[in-house]
Amino acid sequence: MKSFKALAAVAIAAALAMGSVTGAGAAGKTLSLGAIAKPVSLAADQAEYGNRAWFYQAVYDSLLVKAEDGTLKAGLATKWSYNALQTQLTLTIRTGVKFTDGTALNAAAVVKNIIANRDKNGPTANYLASVKQVVADGNNVILGLKAADPALLDYLANTAGTVGAPSNIGKASAATSPIGSGPYILDKAKTRAGSKYVYTANPNYWNKANRKYDALVISIYEDTTAMTNALKSGAIQGGNVTTTTVNTLKAAGLKMASGYVDAKGIYFSSRSGSKSCISDVNVRRAINTAFDRAAMLQSLDNGFGKVTTQYFSTASKGYDTAFDKKYAYSIDAAKALMAKSSFPNGCTITMPTFAPYFGEAVYSIIKAQLGKIGVTVKEIEETGGTFISNILGGKYDAYLMQFERAGNSWQFLNFMITKGATFNTDNYEEATVTKLIADFAKASAAKQPAILKAINTELVNNAWFCPWYALQSNFAYKGIVVKSAQAGNIIPFLYNIK
């Protein structure tokens, strides 16, 4: 027994020693991060932000970059300015930058990239739809726009401004062999597609002062347990985690950079015409009043979020704290609103269910709460492959969704509000809102916040949506410096991780 105890003690001591060695390695000159999604393509013109942002920010530079709070900063473009009509944007391109294939960055290279980002049917294409022409003028790049686009600079600080080596544009190999001017170079020999992406330092990087690590490893953890264990064991220094694991990880000594990017709630898609009771503003207001948002946040998402009745995020200039509490929970008040509507005896709405993503419980709550005010929910079960396309096809009156709330208000307006916006599926319009949006597009930066607030007021008062709460996003980290959550993105941008 004595020898067994001695053996056990030696084994544990050895194990602990191994652990400390592992920890020291992770905190050295290699930055090890965990991502929940693998890249679809590594080509510059297929760049994505969200959970996939790091794969592109590792290799490519962007024309503009963003501080943690969303403030725009110089990237490959050192200066930028609009003409008076805001239909022409001039970017001054940084000199002395080289791509890792040895070619130099210049205005012509940027032009080629912007055209590819717009025309190659990638995730960035939509963001550059307003760009009519792009030309090089000496060291400047001039973008001529079809109409004023208040979001363009923000897009250029995201994926639309991604710049890769011109020699690689359009090549099939660009999807797996990216060439940029960014801080790192993909080490294809050590990379295991879909599970681990290994990067080495770019020896000729122009901004070495901002690169704190000699190497970068991004591992893919599509499973929550794997991500949690990787963080707890020190295999990685940071990763996006679910709310269910936050407390466990905090207890294990990890810090959290938390933001409020996604808004969960019911979204309406039959506001136009009269085929559905959703077209009645009082029905929409009644639905907004029929949910106890605080209780739902607690029961569905463990309290990790902020109750709200507006869609604008705190990162938007249109955000108004008053609209976080516009529709207080009251079944009596909701019934009164129904009585005032054109459907005093109630109505039936069709909604999709997608339990694999949202769970069963939330649909039971929706059905029960709306049932209390006389709105019967006819549920249709959807699969992952058909859920979005059927919503976009206008099959439903309303749907449960967790939408990302872009800090960029123009992006939000064009995604959800304007006639023709992707998720304004029935092309609903209100004259006041349409006019305010037109004013916003032309307004100076100083006047835009007031217009956005006016738009927000209209949207909330007329119950365009029924958001319940903004979900808390959590980036868990240890051994690295993360100033705060990234405004408008689910994970911190790579260049903001120190």
Place this chain on the structure above:
Amino acid sequence: MLNFTLRRVFNGIVMMVAVSFLAYFLLYIGAGNVARLILGLEATPEQINELNEQLGLNRPFIEQFLTWLSGAVRLDFGASWSMPETVNEVLFPRLGVTLTIVALTTLVAAIIAIVLGTLAAIHGGFVDRIVQFLGLIGFAVPGFLVAFFLVTLFAIQIPIFNAVGYTDFSENPSEWAKSITLPVAALALSALAAVAQQVRGSVTDAINMDYVRTLRARGLSFNRVVYKHVLRNAGGPALSILGVQFVGMLGGSVLVEQIFAIPGLGPYAVSSTAVSDIPAVMGLVVVTALVVIVVNLIIDLLSAALNPKVRLS
């Protein structure tokens, strides 16, 4: 033997074509709007149409299937829809990882199970009770729960092994051992329990047969009778169970690989299915079916080699 092998190969080919057609059909009708899944929420209808055109999704089902089949017969599964690499570039390295884990698990489970099962049958008592208890635990506790327990204890609380990831043997043998031990242990328990129970039962039956008494009467030692004759007779059923376990572990490894973030077929199957990456899923279906057919064939041939009384029919 040759006739049997050729017949099984032919049956295998027919089965592969049938499985492929069925799988492709089911994926086709259940895939939904693949282009939307790939391009995301903000893609315009024009972008969606363009991608559908690029992927050939606007063509009739049978045309799509035949195009796929013409590549698949050459083991070329085409381009993945959710990754920049081709299906082959991702699938085969991952197949190697999964087969390594499953084969190692089978080997470990077989060795321990044969030893424990034989000892339990011969000596009974404490060893027998351990085998019975193992059987109970192995059947009752799913592999992923064992994985949770093992990773918490041996990778996080006492960090002896790796909690996540996989290192190739050629890259670093000791890291390979640290990365593979816990997944193998998690998968081995249920296989070990099943095979040990089978060996115990088969040895118990065989040991009471007349030929054992006859051999003993002829003066052969008990150990020689057991290891040369009894185990050989008892090996057939155990081998069949081992084959079943091997195939079962291919499925069971999905969860275990997810938990340990092992770059095997499991996570690839989950992520490809989630985005309706039909070429990837079809590659997985074909390769998995092929492995199952080959393993079953090998088990049949081994059973015959082990016991000539087994007729290959």
